[in-house]
Amino acid sequence: MTATSQTKLPMEQLRSILTTACHAVGCNDGNAASLVEATLSAHLLGPPAMGLPHFVDYLEAFKGGRIDGRVTPQVTRPLPAIISVDAKKGIAQAGFDLVFSSLVEQTRKTGLALFTQSNSYTAGELGYYVRRLAAEGFVALAATNGPPLMAVASGGQRVYCTNPLAFAAPGGPLGGQIVIDQASSATAFVKLIKAAAAGEAIPEGWAIDASGAPTTDAAAAVAGALLPFGGARGANIALMVELLAAGLSGANWSLDAGDFRSSDQSPAIGLTIIVLAPPPGFAARAAAQAQRLASLGVHIPGLRSANRLLHDEETTSVDAEALATIQAITAAAGRQTNFSNQRSARS
């Protein structure tokens, strides 16, 4: 893997750069705010690739017609504790923001609530959603799907996306959280792409080639499919995620979702989040147990992220290449926008 070059800038400046970029590619204020805050959260607390590098995918998707940046999600309440959103081919984060306070209120009132959303662009960093709910004191479980990237056995075709599952609970030490955010696949598709670009081999069990045969050739894997983690059990987790994310929301099954990088249509996928109010004392008890498990050598995911929340970062280190790409897209879109404004003024 090649090291990515980093540059430092104030958080407020980064927020401003990202917001300007959203506006340049045709995103309205509300959608821009939703996407930028989720991107900053992923940048600070999630896997690095889900911050600025993935934001570039969003900008390209606005330009390519895979995201409608001007829509307002449509909310329905089929039953009191179910909040269902039609994302209207917009971003997934906008619908979540729109109903977040209702979701919190409903969970406090009845003890649990369900968020289902159909018809959105891919959900971005899934940990983002559950972290926000854990910060409200809840235990949360999220599932999402997307265009097909994973076969479930050698010889099979792609039938699922990476179908991640995220889980968060209050209870990290020092007021933090325990956050699990993991694909049902053996690895992320972006890792295949990176390994292919670097000409590196991939471990056995990660992927198959286009003929369905197991491969350690990264380029062959990109043309082929990811495999589930842990064999049949991981494949079952992927199926569960599919039924939760696309089944409960009424969204596209992964098999029917268009490519999030090249189609001119929204992948129109699903996002389902279960929010649970834990009993009094849960956070303290979970924190003590997490520390006890950690003392026995168990990795408690999310704790490092939680620690990063403890200080208010004034400046942040960002991926210089992704930042340059974002600024180039903004400049090019800005010129297009100005040009089209001029034409509008003339007509």
Added chain:
Amino acid sequence: MTATSQTKLPMEQLRSILTTACHAVGCNDGNAASLVEATLSAHLLGPPAMGLPHFVDYLEAFKGGRIDGRVTPQVTRPLPAIISVDAKKGIAQAGFDLVFSSLVEQTRKTGLALFTQSNSYTAGELGYYVRRLAAEGFVALAATNGPPLMAVASGGQRVYCTNPLAFAAPGGPLGGQIVIDQASSATAFVKLIKAAAAGEAIPEGWAIDASGAPTTDAAAAVAGALLPFGGARGANIALMVELLAAGLSGANWSLDAGDFRSSDQSPAIGLTIIVLAPPPGFAARAAAQAQRLASLGVHIPGLRSANRLLHDEETTSVDAEALATIQAITAAAGRQTNFSNQRSARS
């Protein structure tokens, strides 16, 4: 593996044999009915070992003081859609039966409901709970823990039970269900015991020995610990199950639960079930998708079980050895009961 000898008998006769056995070891009518119906369901639809062979564990646990067969679970409703049960050191199935209709009613009313239970004997076949909820038209997710059997890495000590996760949804073809019921461990502990008894080696990755080193020696594995399926991702699933099952319910963490086969105390573990009302048309849409996935070679778990529900089995094939053990325990306990009755009459 050695084949188990089978014998056939009418379902009603099997029900009667199991009920008599429960009564003989000190179980009241309600607890006996709950345990027998769960055992018959596991026998017909679950993994064979979770039917009659596991029922023997229950009988021994009643006798050994690990289950109190005369208690009534205590129900509280901390919030409208949360039903919490203290199993009072009884069986897990009794609390579920006691609140089942409330759980169904609450889910229909608000869209979802949460069942949490603490202080019970190990939950038995976890698929049982979610199958019953899927039969009501719901999507359900269940998590349970138990005495520690699993380390999460080489060199580690046992920190979790097999920590299974079960999921069911209406939507198998022919009115059936999709049912996932799987351990977070690479295999079941009973498979280590069987392999050790047969002097067979176990695959790499299943277990470690007592020193924490990876092993393929089944006897060494029994003295050591199971490992999670799929490495770090499976370990995270086990942690999520632990927080759902023991955290949300307030039950013993796996680390604190006594052995379900040898302690004289209830393991006092947790069981948490999330019940979700799917949107109209879910079952038909899920069934069509399950058939489509199956046509692409994807194994859809639970479908074979669902097919077995299609005919009303008048006679059933049972594990002859387990049946003989159950009858021997019943006879011995019956003699003890008579003897103690005589003593009571004399005093």
